Amino acid sequence: MGTCAGVTNLTKEFSSAGTTTASHGMQQLATDPRNRRFELLAMPHLDAAFGLARWLTGNTADAEDVVQDAYLRAFRYLDTFRGDNFRVWLLTIVRNSFLDWLKDTRSGQRLFQPAPADLDWTDPNPSPEAMLLDRVDSETLGILMAQLPAEYREILILREIEDLSYKDIATVTGIPAGTVMSRLSRARLALRKAWINNEKRP
Amino acid sequence: MNHDRTKRLLPAYADRQTGPVRRFFLGRHIARCPSCLAELEVIQAMRSALRTNLPVHRAPPALAMRIASALPREAPPPASRRSFRFGFTGAAMAGSLAGVALTLAVTRATPPDAMVADVVADHVRSMMADHLTDIPTSDQHTVKPWLSARLDLSPVVKDFVAEGYPLVGGRLDYVDGHRAAAIVYRRDKHVINLFAFLSGDATDAAPRQESRDGFNVVRWRAGGLTYVAVSDVEASQLLAFVRLVENG
Numbered sequence: 456m457g458t459c460a461g462v463t464n465l466t467k468e469f470s471s472a473g474t475t476t477a478s479h480g481m482q483q484l485a486t487d488p489r490n491r492r493f494e495l496l497a498m499p500h501l502d503a504a505f506g507l508a509r510w511l512t513g514n515t516a517d518a519e520d521v522v523q524d525a526y527l528r529a530f531r532y533l534d535t536f537r538g539d540n541f542r543v544w545l546l547t548i549v550r551n552s553f554l555d556w557l558k559d560t561r562s563g564q565r566l567f568q569p570a571p572a573d574l575d576w577t578d579p580n581p582s583p584e585a586m587l588l589d590r591v592d593s594e595t596l597g598i599l600m601a602q603l604p605a606e607y608r609e610i611l612i613l614r615e616i617e618d619l620s621y622k623d624i625a626t627v628t629g630i631p632a633g634t635v636m637s638r639l640s641r642a643r644l645a646l647r648k649a650w651i652n653n654e655k656r657p
Numbered sequence: 658m659n660h661d662r663t664k665r666l667l668p669a670y671a672d673r674q675t676g677p678v679r680r681f682f683l684g685r686h687i688a689r690c691p692s693c694l695a696e697l698e699v700i701q702a703m704r705s706a707l708r709t710n711l712p713v714h715r716a717p718p719a720l721a722m723r724i725a726s727a728l729p730r731e732a733p734p735p736a737s738r739r740s741f742r743f744g745f746t747g748a749a750m751a752g753s754l755a756g757v758a759l760t761l762a763v764t765r766a767t768p769p770d771a772m773v774a775d776v777v778a779d780h781v782r783s784m785m786a787d788h789l790t791d792i793p794t795s796d797q798h799t800v801k802p803w804l805s806a807r808l809d810l811s812p813v814v815k816d817f818v819a820e821g822y823p824l825v826g827g828r829l830d831y832v833d834g835h836r837a838a839a840i841v842y843r844r845d846k847h848v849i850n851l852f853a854f855l856s857g858d859a860t861d862a863a864p865r866q867e868s869r870d871g872f873n874v875v876r877w878r879a880g881g882l883t884y885v886a887v888s889d890v891e892a893s894q895l896l897a898f899v900r901l902v903e904n905g
């Protein structure tokens with residue numbers, strides 16, 4: 456006990472890791488430096504990649520396909536990664552994989568309808584009910600989000616869940632940096648209107 | 658700054674995406690304008706609703722395995738090295754075990770900057786191997802003595818939950834050949850690993866920030882200890898965290 460605890464653990468785990476791998480056969484392990492670099496860079500962002508894909512596709516099975524496709528592409532193009540933010544690069548690829556998945560699936564095609572352009576995004580009237588929005592329950596919020604156009608869903612996820620800057624959002628979505636703020640505003644307003652309508656329903 | 662212009666820029670203000678000077682002038686107008694203030698509050702309510710209440714979709718555990726086995730594989734390395742080389746598939750298959758072996762290989766191949774590579778690898782492994790903490794508690798009065806008893810060092814351990822950086826726990830780790838305390842914090846969904854170990858150099862050194870493989874790293878020396886903070890949060894947020902630790 457005491458100061459040796461860490462060392463003991465390490466030794467124990469290390470030797471049992473050796474045993475485990477022997478029984479599974481070496482060919483299963485990522486041994487190539489490139490594979491390992493990829494694992495170090497990409498695997499920590501699996502939840503982020505899956506979260507975006509899940510919100511875009513609307514279901515787990517399709518999200519898994521999109522993420523797998525994105526990871527294989529990212530692996531193939533690993534050498535072209537030059538930036539300092541791997542997550543942004545990876546999310547860009549996830550989005551592209553999603554768009555290709557849309558093209559390939561009939562069921563997907565209705566998902567990415569363009570958002571209505573005529574939506575007035577300046578604030579109508581900050582009503583007290585809107586102020587209660589942060590008390591909306593998780594399930595309702597999930598349903599309301601799922602009903603938004605995909606381009607609104609994605610920008611809300613990138614901003615609020617992935618915490619990306621406007622600049623990084625522009626990189627991932629390919630929209631001009633100058634229009635990120637207005638699209639985000641439209642997305643927020645659309646969600647807020649959906650919420651208010653939902654509240655008015657008996 | 659006039660009303661129309663401020664109103665148009667309210668989202669950028671709420672999202673903290675303006676420069677400090679513009680932020681100052683926007684803030685000054687908002688403070689005096691009930692209409693802008695009300696709209697800002699709506700945007701902020703919206704943001705906090707999404708941040709706190711949106712259902713979280715985490716990758717199913719099998720997905721990592723599925724991807725790892727779909728990746729193309731290169732030729733096996735020379736026999737002498739391979740017992741030290743465990744990658745992701747190994748980690749997935751052997752659960753929390755395989756990641757530990759990784760450092761042993763990394764520690765030796767060492768240019769001067771190896772420490773940074775090492776902490777980034779430690780940070781990644783702490784999340785991959787599902788071994789974030791040895792002692793999972795937000796109670797600083799539990800974490801600190803637990804670490805001190807095992808490492809003969811007494812790093813700053815403090816819960817910054819009020820500032821948005823809650824303490825998650827502590828862990829014993831190795832950095833660049835040193836036995837190190839890893840103190841784990843969260844910032845929203847992101848993990849921050851704060852490593853502390855005995856410095857060879859007793860002089861204090863101011864925080865220095867750098868990026869590596871998409872992670873931000875800030876290191877400094879204080880009170881005979883080297884501190885290294887690693888995370889994928891934005892550099893500004895990591896630096897804000899470092900300031901809290903420095904003043905802690």
Ligand SMILES: [Zn+2]
Nearest residue numbers: 660663690693
């Ligand atoms: Zn105003």
